[in-house]
Amino acid sequence: MSKEPDLSTRKGRSVPELAALGVVLVVMIVFFSVTSEFFLQADNLLNVLTAISVTGVLAIPGTMLLVSGQVDLSVGSGAAFAGVTFAVVSASHGIAVGVLAAVLVGFAAGAVNGFLVTVVGINSLITTLGTLAVLRGGARLLTDGQTASVSGFSWLGTARPFLNIPLPVIIFVVLAIAAGLVMRYTVFGRSLYAIGANPVAARLVGIRIGLILFVTFVLSGLAMSLGGLILTSQLSAASTNAGLGLELTVITAIVLGGASLSGGRGSIMGTVVGLLIIGVMNNGLVLLNVNSFWQDVARGVLLILAVSFDQLRQRINAKQG
């Protein structure tokens, strides 16, 4: 009838998938609400959000990377490195210089990853597996493996400036909204999807692949700085073991949220739902007094399930195409 395009389906198949994911989340929430009287309390729900905020800060550029067919495994150790750098520098030069140092370190880590992937041309999985080890080792070298305590820097991780909501949660939400808008409404965002869908074709339509991927790796590096600073602030100490295995949680959340490992698909909204599923699961298991080692098992199973769904979807799409 009307010539206007049908808006309800313009995101293609991602809408029903996101809905299915929402159903999973709601089922989990209902289950834990019934089994634990503490789950639905406001304080506990804020705990869930706080627990996923650092993971979330890293998963935002992580989603951008996976959409463009890249992956950054170095985020967990990068966050630890940034945190330790802050602790060491701030001890002698004060908080402000410490923050600056942490930001520079994250920027540098991202720039090195970006350089190796876009200029040298190494596969991002291998590149960031390498920098994962380098950054973790570097963090331990800085403090000789010791945890460095920090004082006077708890506001970033624990302040509640608005409606009693912790600052890390506010930072995460603001960044997620900004990134969601960038992904959907800018040349940069669209180019990420195009590169992920077909890098050769993207190059031939005049997209600056190298520049865009480099910038995205740098964003991932800056997220390491932010994540590391929040973690350090929350604990009032920088541990060299901070963020251990965080990259797995990040990737689980992103893939769970519908991003394809083969690139070209995914969204910030999906990643947020993926993060919530992981956060609710971890929190619920703690409330039910399940041994914390089971959380690792559950997270691993979730990752495998998410990737299996991705495979299944690709096979179905291949049949339809």
Next chain:
Amino acid sequence: MSHIDDEPVLSATGIRKSFGGVEVLHGVDLHLRPGEVLALLGENGAGKSTLVKILAGSYRPDGGEIRIDGELQGTLDPIIAKKAGIAMIFQEIADAPDLSVAENLALGDWPMRRGAIDWKAMRLSARETLDMLGGTDIDVEASMRTLSIGQRQLLEIGRNISVDARILVLDEPTAALSSAEVDRLFDTIARLKAAGVAMIYITHRLDEVTRIGDRVEVLRDGYLTLNEPVAAVDRRTMVSAMIGRETGDVLRPADQPDFGEVAIEATGLSSGSAFSDVSLNCREGEVLALYGKIGSGTAETAEALFGLRRLSAGHVTIDGEASKATNPVRAVRAGLGYLPADRKREGILGARSVAENLSAPSWPLMGRWGRVHASREWAAFSRWRTDLNIRSTNNPGQLIPALSGGNQQKVLLARWFERKSRVLLLVEPTRGVDVGARAEIYQILREKARTNNSAVIVATSDGEEVVQVADRVLVMDRGRITAELAGDDITPASLALAVGN
């Protein structure tokens, strides 16, 4: 040739097949005699693949009967079909690139001796197979990686034929071959034919039908529309059986139109061993063809103009100014548009929507401060969908793989129309596009060159394409321009002559 009078080795009558309630084969017959090459012709979606998959036992027919050597086959499955000697060669080559030629030929059926692989026997039998097929120049110990596509295809045939195949099905085997490789493949087909192997040759290239076919069957929308000895039909009859109307007309207007200014001019271009001393110009409104075999330098010249290939000598101007197109980003800005030959690997953004595929080069122009207005993207899609008759739903979010090859190609052309590119560089623009859509694309190119005032350069190895679409053609051979033809001088005969010299 005497085999052809024998009883059919394979005989299918009244084959019917439906998918999801839609009948795609409406009672089709196919008879194949020993040593006969049956050309199976039809547009994409006409039912060719479904029919041969039924013959190979991959699909079960809903109706009709299949006889092999006169014997009725109740339930044909892939294993029975293989035992009966039916072998299929698909377009996509599935070999093990890191193994040797001999290992690939014996794949899965290695000769054993005292519990170990008998390498000597394996090499000997590989040599035998290759010599039989005319692949005497292929080293059986060479790694698969070092072989050309044509040689790999020969091996694919060798691998399937070695299990006593009597019926060989070839699905568009020449799609990716150079003309020397095509000659070799046809030589192999002749050898197999002499050995009594019957072949079903699926294609949509008419010149191949007349070159190697004994008989031609044409399918259209699941009906058999033509079944004649090749010698008894002309091309026009085959085409009209294929698409149900006459086509293939020369689209160039009878009187030479006045073209505009020179939009792109190249002088003395050379690039390594790919091509040398190529000079050309193309005016606004003009369609210029670069015609030559694959590897003759036509596609390479287009690549160089788009900044994908470094020039070792020469000079390019666009609208009289030195071209800044040293890479694709700068080329697009300089007003160039490029359509690659391999649509799936280099053209489409697979997981993305038709609207995004169409708008990608124009995103920087669809809003300020790096913003893209989705409404403009949709509007662009709606406009070109109507203008170019792109057959898809009116949903700009539809994923591009859902469209047929011809319609995908229209979207990729619209990319550059939307970008208002001054010069279009199109490499093999109708490869893998069926005849109906092909004629439409030629029409679009001619019309848009004129109305958009743009220069269109078509690099192609398809002579029929040149005759139908080009105002002027530069014939290339081994990296050099060898002839130039214009207007009514462009005929299949004159092109063949120009290439022959």
